[in-house]
Amino acid sequence: MTFANETKSIVIGGTSGIGKAVATALANRDGTVDVASRSTGLDVKDEAAIAAYFDAQGPVDHVVFTAGSSAPGGAVADVPFDAAKQAFDTKFWGAVAVAKAAARYIKPGGTITLTSGFLARRTVPGTYVKTAMNAALVAVAKILAKELAPVRVNIVSPGLTDTEAYAGMAVHARATMLNKTAKSLPAGKVGCADDLAAGYLFAIDNPFVTGAVIDIDGGALIN
Known part of the structure; x- marks a missing residue:
């Protein structure tokens, strides 16, 4: 796409x-x-706030949604519904709210790009919330690509990526996890934000x- 001085992009979760x-x-x-993100005062769980944000922004060319949630791990029988619902409220319903609001303002030839994760198509016990949430996002992105055409809607599916999301881990535990994963992947590395x-x-x-799932996972899905 050609970017000009009047081109406007929005990144939700971009801080x-x-x-x-x-x-x-x-x-x-x-x-x-x-x-915009929670740290700038935008709560993606609040549909009215999302709608008001896009009303204030006006016409836009490209919208990217990367806001994530801390999905609880554990077996289906063990994960509390409230914890699972909170994760969905941010990443899934938040993405839907953004797409819904953005659809009113996206310019012809514009794009909406959402974010899922490789667990959407990988069966790993103890990850049902992430799996279901990401799989649901993939399905919605494909429907949106048809409903909003000629606006193009795609979804990026990351593998393990070394970001601030793991800042809460102990330094040694984080390094061990990243190194172990890197050795197991065909690419021989974990992702970084620029990847x-x-x-x-x-x-x-x-x-x-459009309607594409763009896998950037170091080969996790072929392991």
């Missing part, structure tokens, strides 16, 4: 991690980038891509 890398990459192009940002830019730039 940290993958979203920040996407926002930084877009900021290096012509046009403007608006970044993933390139996938969002691909979805934005290629006019022949």
Whole structure:
């Protein structure tokens, strides 16, 4: 896609991690980038707040949703419903609310790019919340690609990515996890935020891509 001075992009979840890398990459192009997240005061669980945000922004060319949630792990029989619902409220329903609000303002030829995760298509016991949430997002993205055409809607599916999301782990435990995963992947490394940002830019730039799941997972799905 051609970026000009009047091109406007929005990154929801763009103040940290993958979203920040996407926002930084877009900021290096012509046009403007608006970044919103919980830290800027936007709660993606609040549909009215999302609608008001897009009303204030007006026409937009590209919308990226990278806001995530801390999904609880554990067996289906053990995970409390409240914890599972809270995760869905942020990542799944938040993404739907953003797409719904953005659809009113997205310009012809514009794009919406959502975020899932490789667990959407990988069976791993103890991860049902992430699996269900990400699989649901993939399904919705494909429906949106048909309903909103010619606006292009795609979804990036990351594998393990070294971001602030793991900042709460002990340094040694984090390093051990990342190194173990890197050795197990065909790519021989875990992702970094810039690796993933390139996938969002691909979805934005290629006019022949819509309804696609863009896997950037170091080969996790073929392991």
